[in-house]
Amino acid sequence: MGVFDFFKNKKDKPESNQPDLQLQAEIDRFENEIFATTARYISQPGVQVNIRARHSETNEVIPFAVGFPEQFNEWRTVQSLADRRGIIYRLLDSQVGNQLALWQVMERFNDDRYPERALQIATEHKQEADEQDPDFWNALARTNFILTHYEEAERNCQKALELDSTSIRSKRILADTLHVMGKHDKAHELYQEILAKKLPKNQPANLPLQDLLGFDGDIVNSPIYAIGWLKSDENVTPEVWNWAVEEFYYSPHFRTEHAFYLIQNKDVMKGFAKLLHVSKEMPWFKDAVVNSYHIIEQLGLSDKMQDERTRLKGIMDIQNWN
Template identity: 30%
Template sequence: MGLFDFLFKKKKKNQTNEVIFTNDFQEETTAAALTEELPVAPIIPEEKPVISSEEGDRFDREILEAFKRFHSDPGLDIDIHMEDEKGNRLSPHHAYENLFKEWLNIQSKWDRMSLLYQFWDSSQFEKLEPWQVIERFVKDRYPKKALLYFEKNMSDRRNFTKEELVSLSKLHRVLLDNTTAREYIETAYRNHPDDDSVKVEYATVLHIVGNHSEKELSHQLFHEVSDKKIQQNHTESAFDCFRFSEGYMDSSIFAMLYLMNAEADNEAWDSIADEYYYCPVFRYEHAVQLSQTENPLRALAKLTSLSQEFPWFRTALESTIGTIKSLRKQLNNPDFMEKELQEFQTSLKNS
């Protein structure tokens, strides 16, 4: 059994977090009644697009998933309880029609998740622990906001919980400040050497910045956690071990290494990419994979969005600029993506 052929135990929590919402159906009904009394010309109702039950079900699943991700707790057992003015229970896509419509127009999984994160901000943000706030911003691709939150609310503290140290290490990895990331996670490992989440993050950082012997320690630590998982319940695929679920191994770097070592196809890369869209290094290597498998336009699309969202990532900027120039020659179009090229060249100068 190989390094990544480990298993996960699916646990059920007894506690249920029931989230109850009230809707403005009565206000909407009253407003409609008043409008009907006015002497206005008849309005032909706009034909609504047909929405499949599959789309509605997917929205209902993703809004619950967003709640769990927002709290950084894949084991949360929640029930979103919504009712109309008559007390009839409503599914989320019926209760939040405008949100659902906006969600329908978003193709990217993480752009949809970002929309749902913003939805949960209004009722859940103040309930988050500091480490959860850091994770919320980092996973939503706003590490600069996470850093500002830290500077405002946490920088004067001398001691941090293990969850805070792990989240701060992830934050600085995304900012490509691996030296600071190592400082935080080494503190966590000294104080909590047996914690699995600490081990995984420490292994991740050591693999990035460690010398040869430290990389060996990195793989040893990762083995220790994965071996523990082997003795637990069955999982259908090794890829599942890196997906958001109870006991998952939250390491974009080891997920990336597994895909490379397994010579995974584009479909496998795409499936894991949804999990680590927040990690610039993973996204860069995904673009490289697409380029190597003769998908230059998809690779360029990945590089373009990566360079726009992480303008401090010089390697991505240089690759994006080089790819645009190369495609200009291939397409015999000297003006291809001129606006974007200027944008990335400016970002490179400022990085």
């Protein structure tokens, strides 16, 4: 990936006053988070991206916090990593969004929890050339998977594999799709094939979990595989679950399982709050909606949470989830 120079219309040079240590730490963290997030934004795991903000008049390199003060001030108030990524994504949209391929735009919205927007963009902007690009079909498969359109996601994966039968990305999304469709044996065969190809023979046995499951590791960056892995290990700590839910925050599947994990570990109200949040943000996800509704009833909160109960019941009635 080439060097991006981001310009802002800022007439004055940044002040030379030494900022306090806390502010400087936030400025540095903002810088580092932009570097870390850009690879996700362009859907290129592990790529080394060298981007700099530059002064519009002198062309000197300046901190992103100086070049983009509005985004920085918003970013520093947000705790959630996924929400901070969204701020950085919007910053990048304004600077380099028009340089992305269609499939990258779709993946940007998938990762930012807007799969419906990704689907709309695919429908409105698909060209003949995109139909010959396996990356387009992979992005569309992930969109449909997140939206729980599993049969369509499977067809998208098959089209991608027809164009590139070796695509690990296609097989990873297909494995997730098959697994949630109940075709576990076929899914596990694909996961094992991916591991065999991605892990070198001399790979250390103590490979960090973040490398195995994380985006940057680019091995099995799969919410469904991650769910199975974490649930199978009784020694997995809450900190690992917290890391993973930030990694897969775009996935209603993973976020719902994380909520169940909290509930099962007697952190009922925290788990319920997270489940309810998924039902609001991703109302197409049945497990979040139905379980939120039943928890309201089980906890005797029907009167206190009448509006939420009515909202959830309305979704269930429309979808015939009763």
